[in-house]
Amino acid sequence: MNTEERLVSELVQNASFRMDESTRMIKRSLEDISEEELWQRPNESLNSIANLLLHLCGNITQYVIASLGETEDTRKRESEFSTRTGYSKVELFEKLTSTVEKAKKTMEEASIGQLLKRREVQGFYFSGVGIIMHVVEHYSYHTGQIAFWVKQLKNTDLGFYDGMDLNTKNK
Numbered sequence: 001m002n003t004e005e006r007l008v009s010e011l012v013q014n015a016s017f018r019m020d021e022s023t024r025m026i027k028r029s030l031e032d033i034s035e036e037e038l039w040q041r042p043n044e045s046l047n048s049i050a051n052l053l054l055h056l057c058g059n060i061t062q063y064v065i066a067s068l069g070e071t072e073d074t075r076k077r078e079s080e081f082s083t084r085t086g087y088s089k090v091e092l093f094e095k096l097t098s099t100v101e102k103a104k105k106t107m108e109e110a111s112i113g114q115l116l117k118r119r120e121v122q123g124f125y126f127s128g129v130g131i132i133m134h135v136v137e138h139y140s141y142h143t144g145q146i147a148f149w150v151k152q153l154k155n156t157d158l159g160f161y162d163g164m165d166l167n168t169k170n171k
Contacts, residue, residue, distance in 0.1 A: 008112060011132065016104045018136045022143040023100055025160050026053070029150040030089050037153055038089050047081060049149055052142050053092045055080040057099045059138055063131045064103040067121045068110055100139075107132060 001009070030038075030049075039048045047055070058080045066073040087095070115128035126134060147158055 004112060008115060011115075011129065012104075012107045012110075015107060015132045015136050019100050019104060019139055022139045023097060025143050025158070026096065026146055027093060028158050028160060029146050030093055032150055032154050032156060032158070033089070035088060038092070039085060040153075042149065042152075048084075049146050050087060050092055051081050051083065052146055053096050054083060054087075056139060056142055057095050060099050060103045060135055063121055063135050063138075064106050065099070067119055067126075068114060068128050068131050069106040070114070103135065 033049065038050045041048045041051075055077075058075045058077055062073055062075040062077075065071060066075070110128055115132075118125050118127050118130075121131065147160075150156075151158065
């Protein structure tokens with residue numbers, strides 16, 4: 001494997017790791033909430049956890065699966081926010097994990113040409129690398145919102161890093 005291929009592999013591996021971390025944190029967050037709380041909105045300016053999960057599926061699909069994967073963009077963004085019911089926690093989490101797995105496979109199979117090619121997504125111009133960076137950042141951002149909302153609802157520490165010593169010094 002040449003340097004360029006190793007660099008691409010490293011980017012994709014780290015993006016996949018970060019996406020898996022967000023998925024793990026969302027799974028943990030969903031354990032503590034009821035089906036009713038899943039759809040609850042703090043106020044009309046904020047989204048429910050369910051809407052955030054639908055939004056993540058739409059965004060990941062549009063950016064990675066459709067754009068980077070060079071397939072048709074069928075996203076219906078407005079419905080991600082306007083939907084008020086219709087999915088359970090289990091169904092939404094399965095939809096999210098399926099979407100993330102498809103995206104990771106798309107990233108792994110992307111050629112160097114696809115990763116360097118610039119394309120328009122949502123009115124922005126990104127290379128495939130930019131698309132991966134956007135999706136990882138966007139997923140992490142909304143994972144934090146979901147965790148915050150669950151902590152607010154339940155007044156509990158979600159224990160994302162239980163059993164790990166996060167005070168370990170760099171080597």
